[in-house]
Amino acid sequence: MVPDPASDASDIREVDSGRVAIIGAGHVGSTTAYALMLRALFREIVLIDNDAGLARAEARDVSDANALARPAHVWAGDYPDAARADIVIITAGAATQGAQSRLSIATRSAEIVRQCVTRLMAEGFSGIMIIAANPVDLMTAVAIAASGLEPARVIGTGTLLDSLRLQHALAHRLGVAPNAVHAMVIGEHGDSAVAAFSNVRIGGLPLSRFQPDWSVADEAQIATDVRNGAYRIIEGKGYTSFGVATAIVRICEAVVRNEGAILPASTQLNGESGISGICLSLPCILGASGIVRILEPDLDEAEICALHASAAIVRKALASLTAGDTAPVTDTIRSH
Secondary structure, X not given: OOOOOOXXXXXXXXXXXXXXXXXXXXXXXXXXXXXXXXXXXXXEEEEEOOOHHHHHHHHHHHHHHHOOOOOOEEEEOOHHHHHOOOEEEEOEOOOOOOOXXXXXXXXXXXXXXXXXXXXXXXXXXXOEEEEOOOOHHHHHHHHHHHHOOOHHHEEEOOOHHHHHHHHHHHHHHHOOOHHHEEOOEEEOOOOOOEEOHHHOXXXXXEHHHHOOOOOHHHHHHHHHHHHOHHHHHXXXXXXXXXXXXXXXXXHHHHHHOOOOEEEEEEEEEEOHHHOEEEEEEEEEEEEOOEEEEEOOOOOOHHHHHHHHHHHHHHHHHHHHHHOOOXXXXXXXXXXX
């Protein structure tokens, strides 16, 4: 008999491969579950939340939609179930309000992420971990430290969503399809993110050749719009979900299919671009083992300075976070 999709599914733990677990069944977690179901990447999708009723309800809702999609088993579970997954996605964390910056919720998010990772590792998890909780660069570092996993196996969503926003903004401004634009944002997923315009290519052409009247003012305006993208969405609906869920799914695809895809992701740097000891986004080759290689893009002088300024902001925030309060969290864990 097929178990109820919203049950704890304790009787099906013998199924190991083809499972993804999402810790945090809020807006981002539930949207990610739905998007993963539509992409048919996994045979099992497990939702976990401190509010077990919420996890069961979201699992049942996604299961209803799955009746018209490719077969997948969507159910609510717990940390022992997550430990048997190939990939665990952590969306649980504190949420920003209005124009509140991502860094301002770091202490609160760190306690939630640390608690989730500690419980997961206690059950013997050894797969790939994707971090989507904000501020994602700091939370990726927290997850690496709390898990003891090789840093390459802990992937922060980083500036992938920022890069998609940049790609879309440039496509709109230039009148081309988004898939004709190669563009990347690097550094912090936050207010110091660096839009690497020197690396932008439109059909293989640099911006200045594709659009001869392109100006620094154009770049400044687009970079500001990209950095403020999340704030505008949060102002209108209170949270973001679809964009970050799509970024999470794209990372899952690259890992599950061992693609060797090059995507900007937040990872621990060890001298790349002259930066060490923190997590930031640079283009990474992603495969079955996680981050296979970190690439160092050729940047102009202004972009190099901006990237190092971004690194300094993250380094200061991480130092403050490490020295901050680490009281245990006891209330409901939700995604941002």
